[in-house]
Amino acid sequence: MGEEESAAGPHSADREAIERLVRDNRRGLMQAGLVPPGGGATRLPEAHDDPDRAAATADSPLPGTRSVLQALDIPAVLLRPIPADGGEIEDFEIIAVNRAAVLYSREPDPGFTGRLVGDLIRLRADYPGMDADGFFKEIAEVHRTGVPLRRRGVEWLMPRPSGWIERRSDLVSVSPCGSALLMTWERFGRAGMVAEAQRIADVGWLEWDLATGRAEYSSQMRTVLGPPGGPVGGRPGGALGKRHTGSRAIVDGHLGDGHLGDGHPADGQPVDGQPVDGPARWIDLVEPESLPAYRTFAEHLLRDTRPASAQITVRLRGRVRVLRVVAEPVTAFRGGPVWAVRAVVRDVTDILDSRIREEEAALEAHRQRRRAEAEAAVSEKLRAAIVPDLVSLAEAGLDLSLAYRPAGGRAGVGGDWVNNRVLPDGRALLALGDARGHGLDAAALMSKLGNALNGLAFTGAPVENLTTWLNSLACDDGWESTATAIIARYHPEMRTLRWTCAGHPPPILVRGGHAALLEAKVGPPLGVLPDFQYLATETALAPGDLVLLCTDGLVERRGTDFDDSLRALVESALRHADLPLRECVDAVLAEMTADLDVPPDDATVVALRALPFKP
Known part of the structure; x- marks a missing residue:
């Protein structure tokens, strides 16, 4: 270029x-031949300035102002200014009115025109509504400047013979006409x-x-x-x-x-x-x-x-x-x-902007949905890998069952985790926890804690030591890596369950037709206090005793006292304790979440029952 x-x-x-x-x-x-050379328009003769005189030529006489006024097919009146002492316009007097204006008033009697002119009808004095929205000032401005007022919307209040007031909407134009003003109007109608x-x-x-x-x-x-x-x-x-x-x-x-x-x-x-x-x-x-x-x-x-x-x-x-x-x-x-x-x-700028925002919102929603679906699929696989099907603990003298309901109907994306196995020494390991949050972050924390617990359990160390070590691991992982948990080991030779509680709802014991929360030595959630030393509680079990554990999604409700929810859980456990263990956990879970169409958090119930002594 x-x-x-x-x-x-x-x-x-x-x-x-x-x-x-x-x-x-x-x-x-x-x-x-439609346009003269130079592109200009043909000049028309100008009308005479004086409304009361009729300019004429020998060949083409022009009618007077009032005759022209009557020829108009729209309502029209001539206005004469009435000056005040200071020179300002005080009012306008109607000096002529055409038949269309008479018909418009819906009073087609011959006296209307005469009364309008002969009685010196004035705009401001006889139609005070004209001052309400500044219309009178605009008319005075036309007289002062000579600039026409065109198709100005005006609301008229017309008194009717019956006494009621009629509202009319008109488009009014006011133009200079010599020393007077010509005011015409038309019904709002189609143009309006x-x-x-x-x-x-x-x-x-x-x-x-x-x-x-x-x-x-x-x-x-x-x-x-x-x-x-x-x-x-x-x-x-x-x-x-x-x-x-x-x-x-x-x-x-x-x-x-x-x-x-x-x-x-x-x-x-x-x-x-x-x-x-x-x-x-x-x-x-x-x-x-x-x-x-x-x-x-x-x-x-x-x-x-x-x-x-x-x-x-x-x-x-x-x-x-x-x-x-x-x-x-x-x-x-x-x-x-x-x-x-x-x-x-x-x-159409605002329309396009709105459409773009809608499309961007829809696209972002689609991305979020795809991301959530992908995360759910990965979390499901990860959860299945780290929380396999329950292992039978019958060899260690326990019957075990589990029921689970995900938050919001989502499968496998919550933080609830279960770990159970029979250790080489014949004792049983059982852990129920709830990792912070949902999705991949929760699943990753579940994986770390579950794998760590599996390895640490083979050391034979007491459960209080296992819990303390898991807490150190969670603290080293960052402030967001927190979880609550019950870590338990069952000693079949002593019929004793030794367990720790890291900020988790305490277990429930059902025995002989009675149910109660077990007294817990509660410590903080894992990942909160780095050097905290957890303590274990020992609970002796008799054949037929039922121990019920749950995550907080089963008992935490917005607007409901936590202790009230725990009492409801104890009563539910007692009601269903005599059912087969699988039916028991299903019944408790269904009863405790019956009022939730979409649970806000995962809910897990784990039940274990002490089996009779082997001969």
Whole structure:
């Protein structure tokens, strides 16, 4: 790319292509005799300034103001200003009214017009509601500045002969008419509904005349694009109106003449004696990534003379917005050049942002779900590897059974773990624990503690030493590696269960129709205090005695006292103690979790029963 082309910027080639299409269409209009050379519009004769005089020529007499007023098919009145002593406008007097205004009032009696004029009806005095929302001040401003007020929404309160008040919504316009003001209005009706529909949908329309460079636009375009120097509609931040060297702002040229309301013209700025066309000027707002789409859009309209739509990214006073534009060309005749372009514009930035956020949220949810599924699968396999099926302890004089319910219906992702085996010396090892958390972290901690316990148990050391060593291992692994546990060894030769409690719910003993919590020498959870020395409790077992152990997921409930839950567990154990051991643990688990549709934590029940003496 040469230095000259680079200096022209990324828009130059596209702008030249679009301007060439505009010139070609304008040349076609001139050749067809539809537009005078130079592209200007035919000048119409100006109306006479004095409303009470009728200017006329010999060949074409003009009617008087009141005759013109009566010819209007919409309600209209002439207003004469009444100045106050200080020079300000005190009120406006109605000096003429047309028949459409009489009919509008739904009082079609001949005296209405006479009463309206003859009795000096005044706006502020006789219609005080006009002051409520500043409408009267706007009328006075039209008289002061000469700038018309166009299609201003007004709510009227009309007293009816029956005594009730009727509310009407109208679009009112006020224009200078010599020394008086002409006020016309029309029912809100279809025009109002269209304007409201544009406001609700945040849509604006506009039409560019290629011959004159003028544009007509709806008032909602100001909200969609933002007026120069003001905020972009109701959105925070900057406004539309990007300034360029040697020309006015894009919107200044087409929407910046100070007139609001549907169908108000704005002059395009001439370039080299020709009025600038909207599509060519708007290219300066388009972001580089949207230039190809915008150029194609303009070519469809101006070269192919067919409707087109585009979604383009623009920069409006430093803010990037996305506009959806749907447009159609207006040709002078079938197959002829393009005379005008009509477009509907909508700011879809917020819609796209919302859609992107929804898609990102859905994608993140999908990732989380896949991650959870993968973690559950790995945890399941890891749990199966470190918590195999229960080993029979009958050789050591114990019957053993287990029931388990995962948190939230998840299989194998919790921190509950069980370890049992018959040691070489004929004694039985039994451990029930609950590692902190869920998922792979909990499964990894279960693996460390379970494997460590298996190795340490073969040393023959007392259970209090085993528990102390496991605590040191957990402390060395980090502050998150914590777990509660019951570590027990059963001595069949003495019918004694020696056990330690590391922050875990105590066991329950059921004997002879009675059930109670065993007194425990409770120590802190594993991984909390590095140098803590755990102590063991000894419990003698008789044939038929039942010992029930559980994890805290069976007894901890939000809003429920922990001791109350333990008492409920003791009562449940007693109720089901006479059942076969497998049925017993299933019944206790089902009863204690019956009120939980989705358990917040894993729940495990382990039961062991002392078998009769072998002969």
